[in-house]
Amino acid sequence: MLAPGFADPVHDAQGTFRAVMDALARPGLPQRLDAGPNPPAPLTPELAAIALALTDADTPVWLDADLAASSEVAAYLRFHTGAPLTEDPARAAFALIRDPARCPPLARFAQGTPAYPDTSTTLVLALDAIASEAGLRLIGPGIDGTARIALSPLPDSFVAQLAENRAGFPLGVDLILTAPGRVAGLPRSTAVTEG
Amino acid sequence: MATSPLHPGPEEIAARQVVMALCADASRDDLDAALQALAAPNAEDLRPPETGLVMATGRIGGDGRPFNLGEVSVTRAAIRLPDGATGFAYHLGRDRTKARLAATLDALWQDPARRARVEAALRSAAEKAEAARRQAARRTAATRVEFLTVARGED
Numbered sequence: 001m002l003a004p005g006f007a008d009p010v011h012d013a014q015g016t017f018r019a020v021m022d023a024l025a026r027p028g029l030p031q032r033l034d035a036g037p038n039p040p041a042p043l044t045p046e047l048a049a050i051a052l053a054l055t056d057a058d059t060p061v062w063l064d065a066d067l068a069a070s071s072e073v074a075a076y077l078r079f080h081t082g083a084p085l086t087e088d089p090a091r092a093a094f095a096l097i098r099d100p101a102r103c104p105p106l107a108r109f110a111q112g113t114p115a116y117p118d119t120s121t122t123l124v125l126a127l128d129a130i131a132s133e134a135g136l137r138l139i140g141p142g143i144d145g146t147a148r149i150a151l152s153p154l155p156d157s158f159v160a161q162l163a164e165n166r167a168g169f170p171l172g173v174d175l176i177l178t179a180p181g182r183v184a185g186l187p188r189s190t191a192v193t194e195g
Numbered sequence: 196m197a198t199s200p201l202h203p204g205p206e207e208i209a210a211r212q213v214v215m216a217l218c219a220d221a222s223r224d225d226l227d228a229a230l231q232a233l234a235a236p237n238a239e240d241l242r243p244p245e246t247g248l249v250m251a252t253g254r255i256g257g258d259g260r261p262f263n264l265g266e267v268s269v270t271r272a273a274i275r276l277p278d279g280a281t282g283f284a285y286h287l288g289r290d291r292t293k294a295r296l297a298a299t300l301d302a303l304w305q306d307p308a309r310r311a312r313v314e315a316a317l318r319s320a321a322e323k324a325e326a327a328r329r330q331a332a333r334r335t336a337a338t339r340v341e342f343l344t345v346a347r348g349e350d
Contacts, residue, residue: 001275001279002241002275002279002281003241004239004240004241004242004275005241005242007240007243008243009242009243009245079241079242079273080242
């Protein structure tokens with residue numbers, strides 16, 4: 001059964017865009033995300049809000065195994081966004097990841113090209129919890145000194161993968177992390193080290 | 196191939212197109228009356244009705260090369276009934292209420308048990324649309340000019 005999308009498409013999408021923009025401008029500082037939609041499981045409201053706000057017919061979307069297993073999720077995204085679904089992470093503009101523990105290595109996603117680094121994949125991960133003031137240490141543009149962020153669950157060897165991602169700058173993927181009611185950004189310009 | 200909601204047969208598609216074309220011709224009041232007669236359940240918006248522009252394509256003489264006639268405003272609606280049936284409608288113009296009514300009728304029509312009742316409820320709208328079309332044809336016919344070649348007697 002097809003589920004409704006945003007109740008107020010213009011303002012809900014703008015609000016979501018603003019939250020994501022602020023999150024990426026201030027890495028490690030979680031923003032509030034009032035997710036409107038009530039999507040079919042296992043899609044979370046935050047993943048759905050970001051997908052509805054950011055994807056369209058020009059942005060191939062890659063779904064992780066959990067999401068790809070549900071035909072309702074595919075139908076929901078296809079109806080509300082018109083975005084083509086792709087099975088190749090290297091061709092995706094956005095990747096929706098419901099189960100971060102089984103996220104493929106970041107290097108398997110599109111890294112962009114030196115002339116067009118913006119053609120890389122933006123990963124949207126659904127975490128259980130995001131907390132600031134503890135956990136990983138972040139340094140980089142948009143951060144005054146250092147910021148700390150605790151994520152759970154963390155993908156395998158996440159910090160090492162992020163270091164590798166950072167080393168390839170200006171190429172690399174950007175990460176949008178969501179938890180119930182919150183969103184945080186981890187752009188490729190941020191250097192992440194363990195606590 | 197078996198006819199299912201996701202893979203309707205060509206006859207079903209044609210019949211649905213006829214009903215939707217009828218809804219497009221009908222006025223908002225006609226559609227409202229038809230829905231009242233059906234005692235339709237409340238529909239939920241899948242996507243609130245929205246108005247946009249669509250490029251209308253024409254063909255010279257009806258079968259010539261296609262050309263872009265111009266942009267027309269189109270309103271689309273997508274609704275869901277409490278039983279999960281979904282209905283869609285695209286209408287010329289900016290009448291969101293009308294597009295939504297037509298989408299509701301579309302959802303009701305897709306249920307084979309309700310189909311006959313939906314068509315019966317739309318019958319008066321169909322008759323009105325047919326009468327309007329006949330009258331327009333009569334008016335146009337009255338202005339018809341017969342061109343004929345006048346022999347000039349040069350031969």
